[in-house]
Amino acid sequence: MTKPLLELKGIKKLYPVRKGLIIQKQIGTVRAVDGVSFRLMPGETLSVVGESGCGKSTTARLAMRLIEPSEGTIHYDGQDITHAPRAELRRLRREMQIIFQDPYASLNPRMTVEEIIAEPMVVHNVGDNASRRDRVRELLRLVDLAPYHASRYPHEFSGGQRQRIGIARALSVSPRLIVCDEPVSALDVSIQAQIINLLKDLQQEFGLTYLFISHGLAVVKHVSDRVAVMYLGQVVETADKATLYANPRHPYTQALLAAAPEPDPTRRSAGRTLGGDIPSPLNPPSGCRFHTRCPLAQPRCSAEIPALREIGAGHLAACHFAETVPDFTRFRDGYGIRPRLQARLDLYARKRDAVASAIQ
Template sequence: MTPLLELDDVRKHYPVHQGLILRRQVGIVRAVDGVSLRIAVGETLAVVGESGCGKSTLARLALRLIEPSGGTIRVEGRDVTRDGRAALRPLRRQMQVIFQDPFASLNPRMSVEEILAEPMLVHGIGDAASRAARVRELLGLVGLASYHADRFPHEFSGGQRQRIGIARALALSPKLIVCDEPVSALDVSIQAQVVNLLKDLQAEFGLAYLFISHGLAVVKHMADRVAVMYLGQVVETAPAKVLYANPRHPYTQALLSAAPVPDPTRRNARPALDGDVPSPMNPPPGCRFHTRCTVAQARCREEAPGLRPIGAGHEAACHFAETIPAFTRFGDSVRHPRLQARLALYEQKRAAMNAAGTTAA
């Protein structure tokens, strides 16, 4: 079946200039650097990674809001990589977006009815009466009452504003919705409501989601497949259940180990990530993750690993994906010597602090 959205070796590089009069290029920021992804009809593909890894830039590329530096973008098999504004106009109805900040993304001077009717006005859909009826239908779909149409964004809570944003994304009956961290600004209880609403709408209308997030618990509940990004590249992709049960890239394992555990008596066996993300202007040679990797070897510093299949629907960009220690989430022994040494040092410091506290008491 033809994918709904297909990205093939997509890149976005930003030149960095210096000087006010004699401007010259001094570098390139490789925000997205050779990403290939596919989203099927009705599927949710989640993209996760640390801040600055290129997730939001990838979302804007998928929507053709920015011009790619290279690669190919196809929608339902049609190449739209170089299409101009006129050719992209029909595409806009098929692809919509839900933003991270539910307040900043809504015009405070417009009522809810005007906000929801605006996409239909822009695309010349229906008359005033049909648009008003559609607005009330959209409010019902997202769990709001029809009388909310006359109110303004500041009169709603954060969760209600995000529901309005979801209703606006549905106004044109799209096939794909890009969700750019749609619940990260909401309370935990409200996050669950919004995620469940998105899943219900997907089941009802057959929507596909490109779900951008750094909340691994939300992604686990929401995604069919997961792509993990690091420094502008996808380092692992797999069905969500496979990825969470058996991550094969050290970066994915570190992200999962850093996720909070609801039980304070249990802790992850693998420590969280050390060090900072390298600059996208000057990424490390070889594997871009080797400067923070606990299993890196000489080959990693010299040879860049490509994304390659390691199982059914499972791909990883690691030279040792098949041989690195299996992910141990809670209570298991740490197998790598460097990790063992770090964990032992941590235990010594904690014992010393406890002893000092007992002596002071």
């Protein structure tokens, strides 16, 4: 059986909160990531989605050992790298690269494009100057840029072009795993599609494995093989793409899908939006962390922490009532609430149809 390329087991990242100028006293702990576990198989794309502040990017940085975990283990290609020394991590960096969210801040404005893309090769002693120069021009062609762009500086490029440079830099040392930390969230929609298609083409050509971080469900649906949904530092549901979008079993996943914008105005429904704010990771709710905003919460939800358990083939959900959660379409349509809003939408639809008929 094929072994996972990347595996996280019970990973936690805790940040102590201290008070005082001279004698600092710890008054609490921010649970940024709290017991995340998942597997990423070779050649697969696993997307991690959730609202801002749920711990997605922190999880990605923990997976690459860019920040140190407080608890849990990280395995890469069967090797435990949780406490690997710096020299060992340096060797692994050739196989694990990252594409950052901000294409403006992630490129050194004082370096040319050639220097930026060649820098990982210099760090890892790959080739000589001539071969690096040839490799840079080859990579620029791969990401749909021209070879003459190598002599230019980052400020001479648009946001989409800068992200292509970031992708070329990540590919320069021929990695196996690339962490994509919201690589298209800062770009226009049309440019997002170009970058996503480029990433998919590169994955097919080089057999890459992606850990894709995003809050855009449309992007995730296009690029993923499997999806893990996070809420307040924990994974609440994991499934393959088709299952998750067709049959979500956690109310939070249903809420995310219901909140996604519908491009067809004739199909727009009075989807229920979640009430309240995301609880603070400094003082998370007892039991299920989502129960303070869940429309289906029961007394058990505030008293008992739900386990992330299997409810179908490869489908895991952290909900006490995952098997009996109402169908997704009921959440999308608001579980029957907001009747006045629905009535106004129906009236608008009738008026629109009448106008269309008169024009014809």
